[in-house]
Amino acid sequence: NAGVTQTPKFQVLKTGQSMTLQCAQDMNHEYMSWYRQDPGMGLRLIHYSVGAGITDQGEVPNGYNVSRSTTEDFPLRLLSAAPSQTSVYFCASSYETGTANVLTFGAGSRLTVL
């Protein structure tokens, strides 16, 4: 099993450009999520999904869109990149929501917006 696969690993964008961060998991996990990690701050939830066709906003959703057309894939779209979106992005999945639910993280995508 590959686990959670994120692409690209690194990306540089100019302000105003759009892009999609890809996330795929092969563990048949129902729950998938996107986090951003910034220096000196805890992981912050952007969007999450509890199953195919269901998405919801997290703590910092502005400027990002998601969709969940299949159980395996959960892409994150930046609509019009801003320097404030410079960050490391992690996709994470788990078998279900609820207590004791351990997240499996992808390797991360480092995004720089100039």
Add this chain to the structure above:
Amino acid sequence: GQNIDQPTEMTATEGAIVQINCTYQTSGFNGLFWYQQHAGEAPTFLSYNVLDGLEEKGRFSSFLSRSKGYSYLLLKELQMKDSASYLCACMDSNYQLIWGAGTKLIIKP
């Protein structure tokens, strides 16, 4: 508001013991997690506590006191590979995770 506090950085010596503390204030409580994150890598799961007490797993142990809103991660027989950031996260009443900023642990020979 919801808040997780943990020290920013700690230093310890190879072979020694170190305790990383985490205090939390959340809307409800459905468990506390510890994750390890090596520089440039993804977080990986270490432990989960939902009841008071100590959970031991090899060289790593995690303790929880719900009445005090307090947890610690205890690392014994420190090895150089334990140099990493340790993330504390609480699950609130909505089953959402609230994350601390992480404690960077530096191991010296």
